[in-house]
Amino acid sequence: MRFLDGHRPAHDLTYDDVFLVPNRSDVESRFDVDLATVDGTGATVPIVVANMTAVAGRRMAETVARRGGLVVLPQDVDPAAVAEIVGWVKSRHTVWDTPLVLTGGDAVADALNLVGKRAHGAVVVVDDDHRPVGIVDENACAGVDRFSRLAEVAEPPAVTLPLDTPAREVFERLHAAGARLALGVDGDGRLVGVLTQTAALRAEVYAPAVDARHRLRVAAAIGVNGDVAAKAEAVLNAGVDVLVVDTAHGHQEKMIAALKAVRSVSPQVPVVAGNVVTAEGTRDLITAGADVVKVGVGPGAMCTTRMMTGVGRPQFSAVAECAAAARELGKHVWADGGIRHPRDVALALAAGASAAMVGSWFAGTHESPGDLRYDEQGRPYKESFGMASKRAVAGRTRTDNVFERARKALFEEGISSSRMLLDPARPGVEDLLDSICAGVRSSFTYAGARNVEEFYERATLGIQSAAGFAEGRPLPTGW
Numbered sequence: 369m370r371f372l373d374g375h376r377p378a379h380d381l382t383y384d385d386v387f388l389v390p391n392r393s394d395v396e397s398r399f400d401v402d403l404a405t406v407d408g409t410g411a412t413v414p415i416v417v418a419n420m421t422a423v424a425g426r427r428m429a430e431t432v433a434r435r436g437g438l439v440v441l442p443q444d445v446d447p448a449a450v451a452e453i454v455g456w457v458k459s460r461h462t463v464w465d466t467p468l469v470l471t472g473g474d475a476v477a478d479a480l481n482l483v484g485k486r487a488h489g490a491v492v493v494v495d496d497d498h499r500p501v502g503i504v505d506e507n508a509c510a511g512v513d514r515f516s517r518l519a520e521v522a523e524p525p526a527v528t529l530p531l532d533t534p535a536r537e538v539f540e541r542l543h544a545a546g547a548r549l550a551l552g553v554d555g556d557g558r559l560v561g562v563l564t565q566t567a568a569l570r571a572e573v574y575a576p577a578v579d580a581r582h583r584l585r586v587a588a589a590i591g592v593n594g595d596v597a598a599k600a601e602a603v604l605n606a607g608v609d610v611l612v613v614d615t616a617h618g619h620q621e622k623m624i625a626a627l628k629a630v631r632s633v634s635p636q637v638p639v640v641a642g643n644v645v646t647a648e649g650t651r652d653l654i655t656a657g658a659d660v661v662k663v664g665v666g667p668g669a670m671c672t673t674r675m676m677t678g679v680g681r682p683q684f685s686a687v688a689e690c691a692a693a694a695r696e697l698g699k700h701v702w703a704d705g706g707i708r709h710p711r712d713v714a715l716a717l718a719a720g721a722s723a724a725m726v727g728s729w730f731a732g733t734h735e736s737p738g739d740l741r742y743d744e745q746g747r748p749y750k751e752s753f754g755m756a757s758k759r760a761v762a763g764r765t766r767t768d769n770v771f772e773r774a775r776k777a778l779f780e781e782g783i784s785s786s787r788m789l790l791d792p793a794r795p796g797v798e799d800l801l802d803s804i805c806a807g808v809r810s811s812f813t814y815a816g817a818r819n820v821e822e823f824y825e826r827a828t829l830g831i832q833s834a835a836g837f838a839e840g841r842p843l844p845t846g847w
């Protein structure tokens with residue numbers, strides 16, 4: 369990464385402060401770009417979903433891993449629940465999406481309660497042997513008594529295929545049949561998964577993030593308090609592929625001790641640790657055993673740390689400095705927080721990160737764990753909240769005594785409730801991944817880079833004014 373001549377930063381920069389200029393390029397197609405990370409975490413796209421309760425659950429983990437990203441389960445989930453979620457994610461098909469399933473005897477109301485939970489918006493009706501007999505979507509239920517049985521409204525499945533059908537063929541079969549949903553069945557005709565045309569296309573464009581046994585990958589976070597070795601052991605026994613040791617102030621002795629404890633349990637597992645914003649912090653965590661250092665204090669959408677404490681650092685410069693320090697030691701950083709546009713991911717990679725961590729942006733999707741709600745104007749949204757908010761702290765300390773709980777509640781560095789609207793054009797996390805990956809692929813070809821490492825080497829940046837940033841925004845309604 370280099371700055372244009374004369375563009376030496378006089379102060380620390382955030383994503384909005386910088387821009388990339390095109391380089392002469394021999395990369396002919398955006399499909400020639402390989403987005404895979406090289407940090408040992410196994411992601412095939414440089415996107416990690418933040419360990420936030422309002423963002424990262426089982427459905428998010430399954431969906432994002434199928435497209436090559438990695439989801440970090442929050443540290444507030446107890447180890448038994450982590451084991452259950454990891455087992456579930458690892459039992460998911462790597463191509464076919466998990467269907468919503470009901471029987472013909474269930475009511476239309478049951479289907480209507482479920483369809484909103486999936487981007488593909490349909491429920492599959494199965495018989496007693498789990499063989500598919502029909503499909504129900506919102507259209508099939510329109511104007512129908514909510515107490516009617518699904519057997520009366522289900523449409524017969526138009527496209528039912530073996531699981532090993534190439535995704536491109538699934539796409540073509542759906543197109544030819546004018547059908548929305550293909551059903552994937554095993555050798556006994558039992559339902560395993562579903563694919564829309566878009567999902568079939570994605571299956572051709574993305575590679576799932578998988579472990580050595582070709583099961584979807586998933587990460588989990590632990591904090592720095594309590595018996596860290598026991599917690600690490602518990603989540604590793606649950607089968608997580610990557611361990612994230614996470615606390616607000618990562619450059620503290622407790623973190624160094626926590627990393628040593630984690631390394632005593634497993635010398636090999638990829639360990640991510642943070643958060644820090646300085647080269648010194650990065651070096652200390654790597655020396656203590658981290659493979660990847662998580663960078664970012666205060667850029668998060670739910671984060672009030674900078675307003676409360678004055679502590680933090682504009683994120684582009686924080687990532688650039690920490691990435692340079694990590695690279696000197698042959699290690700990596702994740703850029704954590706403040707990602708609001710695809711360009712921010714490209715800029716994080718240009719700054720030297722191996723992946724960008726996204727939280728709140730993905731809270732407003734079908735796949736986040738929250739319930740879908742509607743605002744005063746009828747727009748769908750989900751709630752998000754910070755992991756250092758009063759709400760999260762109350763949850764984390766629920767087993768402490770009342771005095772201790774009250775004491776810990778004094779420190780609040782996050783928003784307890786915010787509304788993340790679902791983008792009508794991109795209501796699913798895969799829609800957002802499509803948009804991010806399209807932007808980043810394109811960014812790489814502008815720089816003349818085929819992969820993440822070449823992008824870092826070739827990226828040429830400049831510094832812009834607020835007017836420069838504003839100029840880059842589209843004007844959908846004219847002026």
Ligand SMILES: NC(=O)C1=CN([C@@H]2O[C@H](COP(=O)(O)OP(=O)(O)OC[C@H]3O[C@@H](n4cnc5c(N)ncnc54)[C@H](OP(=O)(O)O)[C@@H]3O)[C@@H](O)[C@H]2O)C=CC1
Pocket residue numbers: 419591592593614615616617620622643664665666667668671673705754755756776779781
């Ligand atoms: N990236 C960011 O900017 C931030 C992220 N977060 C997120 O919030 C979640 C909760 O993290 P966290 O608050 O660390 O909770 P943890 O439960 O992990 O506890 C942090 C530990 O560090 C001690 N500590 C010392 N100084 C600080 C400090 N300045 N801020 C916080 N703890 C401190 C605390 O002791 P004691 O309570 O006695 O002081 C406590 O023992 C994490 O997911 C974290 O990533 C939170 C804030 C900033």
Ligand SMILES: Nc1nc2c(ncn2[C@@H]2O[C@H](COP(=O)(O)O)[C@@H](O)[C@H]2O)c(=O)[nH]1
Pocket residue numbers: 418419420643664666667668669670671672673704705706707725726727728729753754755756757781782783
């Ligand atoms: N200071 C706080 N930081 C928080 C809190 N909850 C999460 N976070 C950090 O934000 C990122 C995600 O950033 P986003 O802009 O994508 O939402 C997350 O990974 C944490 O590092 C909080 O309560 N306070």
Ligand SMILES: [K+]
Pocket residue numbers: 666667668669670671672
């Ligand atoms: K913030």
